[in-house]
Amino acid sequence: MISLVRAESLKLRSTRTAIGMGIAAALVTVVPAVLLIAFLPKGTIGGDEARSILIAGSSLVTYIVLVFGILGMTGEYRHGTITYTYLAAPRRGRVMVVKLVVYALVGCLAMLLALLLANLIGAIGLPIRGVSYPTPDGAALADYARQIVTAGLITAFGVALGALFRAQVVTVAGTLIWALMVEPLIVAFKPHIGTWLPFNVFSQVISLRIGDTGATTDGLSRPEAFLVSIGYIAAVSVLAVFISMRRDVT
Amino acid sequence: MAVIEAEHLSKRFGKKVLAVDDVSFSIQPGTITGFLGPNGAGKTTTLRMIVDLVRPTGGSVRVLGGRYRDLARPTTRVGALLDASGFHPGRSGANALRVVAASAGISYDRVDAALEMVELEGAARRAVKGYSTGMKQRLALAAALLGDPEVLLLDEPANGLDPEGIRWLRTFLRARAAEGRTVLVSSHVLAEVEQTVDDILIISKARLLAQGPISELTRTAQPVVRVRSPQAEKLEGLLIARGAAVNRLHDALAIRGPGSAEVGEVALAGGVVLHELLTEQPSLEDLFLQIAGTRREP
Numbered sequence A: 001m002i003s004l005v006r007a008e009s010l011k012l013r014s015t016r017t018a019i020g021m022g023i024a025a026a027l028v029t030v031v032p033a034v035l036l037i038a039f040l041p042k043g044t045i046g047g048d049e050a051r052s053i054l055i056a057g058s059s060l061v062t063y064i065v066l067v068f069g070i071l072g073m074t075g076e077y078r079h080g081t082i083t084y085t086y087l088a089a090p091r092r093g094r095v096m097v098v099k100l101v102v103y104a105l106v107g108c109l110a111m112l113l114a115l116l117l118a119n120l121i122g123a124i125g126l127p128i129r130g131v132s133y134p135t136p137d138g139a140a141l142a143d144y145a146r147q148i149v150t151a152g153l154i155t156a157f158g159v160a161l162g163a164l165f166r167a168q169v170v171t172v173a174g175t176l177i178w179a180l181m182v183e184p185l186i187v188a189f190k191p192h193i194g195t196w197l198p199f200n201v202f203s204q205v206i207s208l209r210i211g212d213t214g215a216t217t218d219g220l221s222r223p224e225a226f227l228v229s230i231g232y233i234a235a236v237s238v239l240a241v242f243i244s245m246r247r248d249v250t
Numbered sequence B: 001m002a003v004i005e006a007e008h009l010s011k012r013f014g015k016k017v018l019a020v021d022d023v024s025f026s027i028q029p030g031t032i033t034g035f036l037g038p039n040g041a042g043k044t045t046t047l048r049m050i051v052d053l054v055r056p057t058g059g060s061v062r063v064l065g066g067r068y069r070d071l072a073r074p075t076t077r078v079g080a081l082l083d084a085s086g087f088h089p090g091r092s093g094a095n096a097l098r099v100v101a102a103s104a105g106i107s108y109d110r111v112d113a114a115l116e117m118v119e120l121e122g123a124a125r126r127a128v129k130g131y132s133t134g135m136k137q138r139l140a141l142a143a144a145l146l147g148d149p150e151v152l153l154l155d156e157p158a159n160g161l162d163p164e165g166i167r168w169l170r171t172f173l174r175a176r177a178a179e180g181r182t183v184l185v186s187s188h189v190l191a192e193v194e195q196t197v198d199d200i201l202i203i204s205k206a207r208l209l210a211q212g213p214i215s216e217l218t219r220t221a222q223p224v225v226r227v228r229s230p231q232a233e234k235l236e237g238l239l240i241a242r243g244a245a246v247n248r249l250h251d252a253l254a255i256r257g258p259g260s261a262e263v264g265e266v267a268l269a270g271g272v273v274l275h276e277l278l279t280e281q282p283s284l285e286d287l288f289l290q291i292a293g294t295r296r297e298p
């Protein structure tokens, strides 16, 4: 197990994918926060807006870690390294569990850093615009914690989807099309179904308390959304482990 | 005790493709076994079944007394170089091997040793995407050697190697066998195999057609009678009429079936002048073509 964790961490450190994803996550955090702070008319920034500015980029970070998870798994099939992985560790279930856990942790870490970065920008930028930086209170910290955990779960979700579908480009494109186009359409036209779809459920977990638009009256409560998220991720992960154990590697 | 033991091993992909059909063989320690067969015969599939990458649909295979997945730290016991495996193009050669070493719990010292063995030290820090075909093959070979295994499974290891590399590989494999290690190597380069291996397995269209020591198999194979004659065409007709298999190129004939005495008598009876008449022990290539056939199913 330890050696598998070491191998995963070396895999992450020895290519540019992780760095690229880190840069992308930093950009989607910094750019919206800076733009909002710089260009919002002075009177319109109150405490609540200030707080939402700070997490403006974080929903994009969840898509980045999702793609990161998919790339991490499908890359093994694409480059044929899965053969070496399974030769060294023929108990494939363990390999998959380690990968899911390692990627979940990386996803959490990415969101944690994104939130820290956003708060740093807020603490510096807001006072320049004459708005005081809202020091995170207990509720804000709870929001952050939810976002961090959800980012980890979504990264693992990406790994599991990658293990199921294997084809890199198809999986990335298919997942993004589903999350960004198909689900929103279903949510718009069949909200009672849409409420239960995975990416909508994830966003209900992390939807903001302030100026909340995510959870509508017929939406799920936070604990419900969280449980359903866990259910989705557990189901897809178990399926991924199960299928990986049975599949021929040729 | 056999190092590798396949019993009625079969693999079906989907409904249509029977890749390996009821194959049984056993491989003894300290031997080099050549695994021969035309394209699509089932060699790679068989090798992948030995290391649990492909699940048999029938029969079983044991390596070092058990299933591959039950071996403790399997890559330190069995090293495999397999077709269609690869490395991340963005990783350096050294890092690619470190990843393999890390997953197997092998010390990084072995990475340098393996790179040195395949003479890739110079390129170790370069990204794999800049490697030539032969360099990638050497890296794959280094990956197989990383755990200093007692069993080596090599799927067309000579692919992309230059003549010097091929000669190195031959010496290297012989030295391994001399240490009591066991090698199973698939190859299309029969001349190479002939000089290297002790035993052969011949597989064609998913079925195992021959197995045994190479010397024995070539001895029992039909010899070839070679003839040169200015009336080669006439002699060819006479021999074919007697049921012999004949190949003619200008004035030279290669005859399978009748012995040299019979060919000489046929020539005399037919008034055919011979310039040369000799019997040739078949090479591995002749044997292979005899057993596996040259034509593939349409």
Ligand SMILES: Nc1ncnc2c1ncn2[C@@H]1O[C@H](COP(=O)(O)OP(=O)(O)OP(=O)(O)O)[C@@H](O)[C@H]1O
Pocket: A248, A250, B013, B014, B017, B018, B019, B037, B038, B039, B040, B041, B042, B043, B044, B045, B046, B083
């Ligand atoms: N994943 C797969 N799905 C379907 N068919 C497969 C798969 N892998 C191999 N086959 C089929 O199984 C048969 C045996 O293939 P295999 O790769 O074992 O042959 P081989 O002897 O290694 O050939 P070569 O000398 O060309 O490498 C072929 O008909 C091939 O098309």
Ligand SMILES: [Mg+2]
Pocket: B043, B044, B045, B083, B155
């Ligand atoms: Mg092959």
